[in-house]
Amino acid sequence: MAYDVIIIGGGHNGLTCAAYLGMAGLKVKVLERRALVGGAAVSQEFHPGFRNSVAAYTVSLLNPKVIADLRLHDHGLKIVDRRAQNFVPSPDGHYLLAADGQTERHIAKFSARDAERYGAFNRDIDVAANVLRELVLQAPPNLPAGSSIGTIRELIRVGVFGNKLRRLSTENLRMLFDLFTKSAGDYLDGWFEGGLIKALFGFDAVVGNYASPYTPGTAYVLLHHAFGEVNGKQRLWGHAIGGMGAITQAMAKAASQHGVEIETNAAVREVLVEGNRVAGVALQDGRTVKAPKVVANVNLKLLYTSMLPEGALDPDFLRRMRNWRCGSGTFRMNVALSSLPSFTALPGRSVADHHTSGIIMAPSLAYMDRAYGDARRLGWSTEPIIEMLIPSTLDDTLAPAGAHVASLFCQHVAPQLPDGKSWHDYRDQVADLMIDTVDRYAPGFKASVIARRALSPLDLEEQFGLLGGDIFHGALTLDQLFSARPMLGYANYRGPLKGLYHCGSGAHPGGGVTGAPGHNAAQAILADHRGWSFFK
Numbered sequence: 001m002a003y004d005v006i007i008i009g010g011g012h013n014g015l016t017c018a019a020y021l022g023m024a025g026l027k028v029k030v031l032e033r034r035a036l037v038g039g040a041a042v043s044q045e046f047h048p049g050f051r052n053s054v055a056a057y058t059v060s061l062l063n064p065k066v067i068a069d070l071r072l073h074d075h076g077l078k079i080v081d082r083r084a085q086n087f088v089p090s091p092d093g094h095y096l097l098a099a100d101g102q103t104e105r106h107i108a109k110f111s112a113r114d115a116e117r118y119g120a121f122n123r124d125i126d127v128a129a130n131v132l133r134e135l136v137l138q139a140p141p142n143l144p145a146g147s148s149i150g151t152i153r154e155l156i157r158v159g160v161f162g163n164k165l166r167r168l169s170t171e172n173l174r175m176l177f178d179l180f181t182k183s184a185g186d187y188l189d190g191w192f193e194g195g196l197i198k199a200l201f202g203f204d205a206v207v208g209n210y211a212s213p214y215t216p217g218t219a220y221v222l223l224h225h226a227f228g229e230v231n232g233k234q235r236l237w238g239h240a241i242g243g244m245g246a247i248t249q250a251m252a253k254a255a256s257q258h259g260v261e262i263e264t265n266a267a268v269r270e271v272l273v274e275g276n277r278v279a280g281v282a283l284q285d286g287r288t289v290k291a292p293k294v295v296a297n298v299n300l301k302l303l304y305t306s307m308l309p310e311g312a313l314d315p316d317f318l319r320r321m322r323n324w325r326c327g328s329g330t331f332r333m334n335v336a337l338s339s340l341p342s343f344t345a346l347p348g349r350s351v352a353d354h355h356t357s358g359i360i361m362a363p364s365l366a367y368m369d370r371a372y373g374d375a376r377r378l379g380w381s382t383e384p385i386i387e388m389l390i391p392s393t394l395d396d397t398l399a400p401a402g403a404h405v406a407s408l409f410c411q412h413v414a415p416q417l418p419d420g421k422s423w424h425d426y427r428d429q430v431a432d433l434m435i436d437t438v439d440r441y442a443p444g445f446k447a448s449v450i451a452r453r454a455l456s457p458l459d460l461e462e463q464f465g466l467l468g469g470d471i472f473h474g475a476l477t478l479d480q481l482f483s484a485r486p487m488l489g490y491a492n493y494r495g496p497l498k499g500l501y502h503c504g505s506g507a508h509p510g511g512g513v514t515g516a517p518g519h520n521a522a523q524a525i526l527a528d529h530r531g532w533s534f535f536k
């Protein structure tokens with residue numbers, strides 16, 4: 001079989017890209033190393049009768065155009081709302097609940113001033129999130145050097161982008177600048193005085209981001225978690241029935257329906273290069289598959305530092321990719337529970353709104369700052385940051401009746417432990433710490449744990465190819481965003497060799513289950529395939 005395109009990796013972006021290319025009539029082959037497609041967005045049984053999302057665990061950023069174009073709902077995807085968005089308990093028995101029509105009342109328990117400012121804060125985040133929404137489904141300006149027609153075209157695109165920004169008021173521009181450059185801590189301190197309200201938003205700034213909330217640039221990561229929606233309701237997070245694997249199973253069906261061949265247990269060893277262009281791939285099992293276009297869904301640092309023949313890349317390009325910052329500081333657990341947790345701050349073991357929400361156990365920005373400092377010094381935080389979701393409160397396909405599954409998303413741990421220690425030797429100790437931490441907020445939680453599965457940063461790297469456990473395929477910092485993702489001059493989804501493309505989270509707009517890099521890469525590949533990009 002002759003293929004037009006080979007995609008390395010069947011993560012959600014690889015599948016999205018494949019589906020768009022298949023729809024356009026191209027012959028596409030997806031090669032996935034693991035036994036199942038979906039990458040970080042998969043569901044699996046982790047204990048007999050208990051099933052859950054394995055890595056990514058909650059949905060919001062998945063682009064509505066991707067959902068519609070791939071007809072994911074027709075392929076079985078159903079996304080449901082949480083009954084409340086977030087619950088932030090504190091160990092001293094107070095709590096904040098963020099839920100439709102109730103949030104201001106809860107904020108006012110701690111500060112009338114914060115409650116008054118909450119609406120204006122949200123309006124600002126909405127303005128900024130709208131700017132992002134306009135940018136996610138298009139390639140950023142590529143900023144190449146020179147004076148070719150291609151350069152002029154990119155300069156025009158810079159102008160179009162500048163013109164979009166010019167339409168914002170000066171105050172909104174200042175706010176946008178703050179969100180792209182400031183620390184989340186400084187930004188939130190400028191708005192609020194209460195610890196729990198700042199923790200509610202501060203969590204989004206450190207999730208998957210190995211940094212203190214007071215590290216400059218973290219305000220952007222907060223914003224990155226705000227451009228999504230659930231069933232048309234902006235900035236909400238929801239649940240995919242069956243877990244995140246339901247998204248990628250629907251994507252795989254969409255791709256297959258359009259003739260895409262998907263092969264699992266097919267690890268790519270090397271991209272084949274002839275002259276200055278790609279010619280296909282060599283697999284670990286010794287086979288080769290030829291195609292004039294090869295698209296990388298894998299982490300780009302992995303691609304460029306281990307999957308290309310020596311000498312194929314310009315040394316400066318390779319040096320930059322070796323320095324690409326990957327490492328999330330994330331520890332992920334699934335637990336099977338005999339009963340729902342009862343929180344000291346809001347007791348009760350029957351399903352209530354807060355049980356369906358993202359439960360954030362990290363009561364202040366200072367706590368988060370300490371967690372980061374600990375992890376830098378010791379390898380993990382003595383008091384970690386945990387978001388817990390209990391998706392079985394919204395989805396009865398995940399656990400036996402009366403029992404539950406919980407996702408624990410824990411920050412901060414060091415991507416690599418100090419003094420050459422291996423995460424494989426410390427995973428269980430840190431997993432115990434995570435369970436004990438939840439138990440401090442919900443006594444009896446530990447006793448309700450029937451089984452658990454933990455993934456350290458090293459497990460995420462070994463099992464999913466996420467270097468340093470980086471959930472975004474590379475830090476979302478200003479030097480690695482937009483026209484600089486993955487590098488100035490390569491932001492248009494095309495790599496440094498002819499026929500080589502980027503469709504994973506290492507390309508704009510970055511990580512999260514968005515489908516956006518896959519969508520955008522497909523546009524670039526189709527333009528080249530049809531000869532529309534002759535100016536490049």
Ligand SMILES: Cc1cc2nc3c(=O)[nH]c(=O)nc-3n(C[C@H](O)[C@H](O)[C@H](O)COP(=O)(O)OP(=O)(O)OC[C@H]3O[C@@H](n4cnc5c(N)ncnc54)[C@H](O)[C@@H]3O)c2cc1C
Nearest residue numbers: 009011012013033039040056057058268465505511512513
């Ligand atoms: C623990 C965790 C929690 C997260 N939580 C959320 C969340 O709740 N919501 C959200 O929106 N996002 C979340 N994210 C982020 C999100 O899941 C990722 O950014 C996104 O799934 C990445 O998708 P991708 O398709 O770009 O890459 P990936 O999903 O990483 O896919 C890359 C694929 O390439 C394959 N591969 C690797 N090497 C090879 C090889 N040599 N040959 C062939 N195939 C190969 C991998 O197996 C994988 O399937 C989370 C991520 C993690 C890890």
